[in-house]
Amino acid sequence: MKKEEVPQDTDNLNEGKLAKLYYATDEKGHYEKLNSIGWEAETVVMRQAWDVVHENIEAAKEKVMNGEASPVLFYKEQNIMTYEIIAGYVGTLSFIVWLHTKPFFFNRLSSKTLDKYAFAFRITREELMDITKFKDPRTAATENKNV
Amino acid sequence: MRIPFEHRQSAHCENGVVSNLLRFHGMEFDEPMVFGIGAGLFFSYFPFLKMGGIPVTSFRTMPSYIFKRFANSLGIKVKSQTFSNEQKGMEALDALLEQGIPVGMLTSVFYLTYLPDAYRFHFNAHNIIVYGKENGKYLVSDPTLEGVTEILPEDLQRARFAKGIPEPKGKLYYPVVFPKSYDLNKAMIKAIKHVAFFMAKTPMPILGANGIKYLANRMRNWPKKLGPRKSVLWLGNVVRMQEEIGTGGAGFRFIYAAFLDKASVILKDEELFNMSKELTAIGDLWRAFAYEASRVCKNRKSDTVTFDQLADMLYEIGKKEQILFDQLFLWAKARL
DSSP, X not given: OBGGGSOBOSSOSSTTSOOEEXXXXXXXXXXXXXXXXXXXXXXXXXXXHHHHHHHHHHHHHHHHHTTSSOHHHHHHHXXXXXXXXXXXXXXXXXXXXXXXXXXXXXXXXXXXXXXXXXXXXXXXXXXXXXXXXXXXXXXXXXXXXXX | OBOOOOOOOXXXXXXXXXXHHHHHTTOOOOHHHHHHHTTOEEEEEEEEEEETTEEEEEEEOOTTHHHHHHHHHHTOEEEEXXXXXXXXXXXXXXXXXXXXXXXXXXXXXXXXXXXXXXXXXXXXXEEEEEEEEETTEEEEEOTTSSSOEEEOHHHHHHHHTOOSSSOOTTOEEEEEEOOSOOOHHHHHHHHHHHHHHHHHTOOOTTBHHHHHHHHHHXXXXXXXXXXXXXXXXXXXXXXXXXXXXXXXXXXXXXXXHHHHHHHHHHHTOHHHHHHHHHHHHHHHHHHHHHHHHHHHHHHTOOOHHHHHHHHHHHHHHHHHHHHHHHHHHHHHHHHO
């Protein structure tokens, strides 16, 4: 890559906090260091990855609202965690964590275990248990209308 | 307290930490030198090893191998510690800072609050240096950033003791023994031979230049095998591994070409410089591949024609790397 080809695309996800270092060549082919504020191709694939994360969060939210999953699933997606990572914090097997994403098992957890989950997600136990906030304002509005 | 420490930006975190730590101790090594002597360049594609359901593609050796190889070949001794007790791990860091030693450490990117949110995935092998503590905050030199920054102790503790694979376990490291003399030329040639061997001569189909061709052949079948949504995701992942933070562009190819360029000046070897130029050209092909692939991702259309074309581009790169690293291997072998 030549020096003048180092991309400087302003449409990026770096929030102005980051200008990455690139290695690019001068006219003789020797390398120099240059900063780049962003490249479109990279931004596209990063957005793509984050879109998946956001889709997963929305899907998890829906499931929690419908009573098909416990808040553990939502916070798992929100923190982009895997069952293995959560299991590491809670000190159990990832299979057990998977069980705890089911409301049936989640509702039977001791406060001690709940504290461990709260620690893993960096929230309080009350926040973890509170599922009212998953109620989508839109659905709440339509419910009111029906009444 | 604040240890007088000079921060310099680098493309990749591990090179940067090594380079910055050694500069503090009076040894001047630029990032490409660290990457080259540490034999960091590689390619591997593991169809059976998946992260988040997507096969792992890697353009470099395993994390922490660069430092290991670099230190071994120059005779630098590095002390490293891991901790099972988080409190003790933080106390050990404070004690080292009191002694005036800047400390390298492994962290999880997810908890490094000073990074842009978009980069904060669970990647547990990010290297940073802590060089002091002031006003209840740790002073951080993150080599991927332009300047120094700071972080709250609770965030740093989280980052150092993050769970997942691999677990950093609060790993701290700092160089302790420095060689009086070393043979730089030999270290460089040996490292080049090492990289060239693993790129060109490994019999495994998924490693080195073979791995690139293998990925190309697999990619051809993605739209048929995975359907449009997944194949685009998998393609995006390859590009992300290639271009996301820390690669210096084109999946480390440009950093390595910069190393060959530097080595050719030190060794006064015109042939090596020509190979550096060849690797630059290959790097440009990688960039072109990333650009075309990102367009496929953006349109979210994955008709087989495009994937076939992308696979052709990759296959071409694989062939070129095979030839180049074969040459490089013979070059290094003749000089050892």
